[in-house]
Amino acid sequence: MGYMVGADTEIPELPKVDLSGLYMKGSDEKIWTAARSKIAEALETYGGFEVIYSEVSSELRNKLLGLVVPGMFNMPAVNKLSEAQELPYHGFWFSKLGFPFLAIQLINPNSRVDVQEYAEIIWPKGNDFFSNTVLNYAKHMHELINMIHRMILENLGLEDHYDSHMKSLAYSIRFSNYYKNEFDNGTNLALPSHKDPNFVSIICPHGVEGLEVEAAGATGGEWIRTNTMTNLFIVLVGEAFKAWSNGRLHAPNHRVKLKNETERRYAVIFSTLPSATNDTVNAPEELIDEQHPLLFKAFKYYDYVKFRFSEEGEKTDDALKAYCGA
Template sequence: MNWNSLRDEVFKAFQEYGCFEVMFDKVKPRALHEEMKEIFNFPLEFKMSKSSTMFGYLGQNPALPLYERLTIQDVLSHGVAKKFANLFWPDGNPIVCDMVLSYSKQLSMLEKTIRRMVMEILGVEKYIEEQNESSNYVLIFNKYRKPTRDESGIGLAPHTDKNILTILFQIQVNGLQIQRDNGQWVDVEFSPNSFLVLVGDVFKAWTNGRLHAPIHRLLMSEKDEERFSIGFFTFPKEGYLVNVPKDPVDEDHPLLYNPFDGIKHIQFYKSEVGQRAGHDSLKAYCGV
């Protein structure tokens, strides 16, 4: 398939489903996962001492009892991977640092390629450099344990991602579901070594609603083994004002969103007002 045909397919998938599956063999997520899995097996007290919403360990949340995660914020910035490794391995871990950096660099190139495809379709290629320079990358390792008989199987409640794009790799156990427009939940069946690319609220807004940000959730059952996944997230830099270009706006597509700070939208979403707005938090925050 040539570039133009592939570009069209990507755009159509984002419009209809808000996501698509891609095969990408330039990284080794399973090898990286095996290295990072060691951290989840560390004593709870030690993990909790490294707890942070932006950097390090997060878990033991009563609202999400099945869920734990390790976060590397701004993963491609100089020294960040080393700083993360030093949190959990006092003598450092050069192997993990190299694997984290290699994985993140390759996925950042894939992400930029996908964004370029969308921007070419919309005729806004002139913003590509600005988009790249105003973005940060976050790497998150997720773990979900199976529920006990008395627990809910909800690993993550229904939500849309609050970022630009997400590239997700799932390790063995399924459980991710996407909600269609008719309210039906559809299981995501990952092919071996494939990635799922999802549109986030920020990219939906920047394209003036031309793309669909899918509502998704994670379910676990008593029969499941532990589930692991690796998420690569693109966010706008703090303080950057997301502004819908003039090109996607016309008589058939009137302006839907006022300029907004993507990070402040996340803070709004976590507020009482934002929680009441639910999946419409972006519209409540900056809708025209």
């Protein structure tokens, strides 16, 4: 973890890794290995890092978060989607009772057909600007998140598992809106502390700070505030990867806390998660030995999600351990 010097004190920051110019094929081996090592250390210690990735232009980012997302949440159709939720966190619509937060999710954001059908739900005649912007952004995120998965598996010595691992995954994009809460008690907390249940999330904020990650092992609740640089994204590991890696990767608590009650924050989250037809999460045998006994029994991801967001699951300090701890 690095530190940013403030007016009176040093403010902790997540590690930064520059993946600009790196690709799945043809990358300089020394640069790839150095970046991979930084990611390994960051994920084992903090469960996340900030990635610099200049392949996404500031123009594309501004189109997505400055025009597409705000326009979407202003559409009348969006206000009628509250009954469209089929599965917590992975439903078309997601909100958190008592908190000023709304999210809309699209599975398979790299499919033009799916993106256009999605646009037609919100805009009666569709929206080519929305579709083209989302597809362009998803193309870059698909490359980036696949690269991160490959580096993680290489660090675990499981590069031979890469193809089968990636075939078992699905991709999603979530558009999030954090806004003023007229009933706020002064905390400005838009989304409470939680862990993501999926594999990896890449979060793209737009100008307004707010995402905070809890420092691993913190006893006093030390929170690391993330940055909002134009070429920077925040990468977080979810519980599925923690279980799959037999605890070698840390899934961090994180929250969204706005600076004041008048702020509105938009973000786009691109994620990997188990596919609906292959959702068993099971640690590979290579990661289980005397020094690393099995921590989590094999489980069905979507059954876990239902538990994770149930009343019982919400009450537990560690839902994953409560559900499938070995």
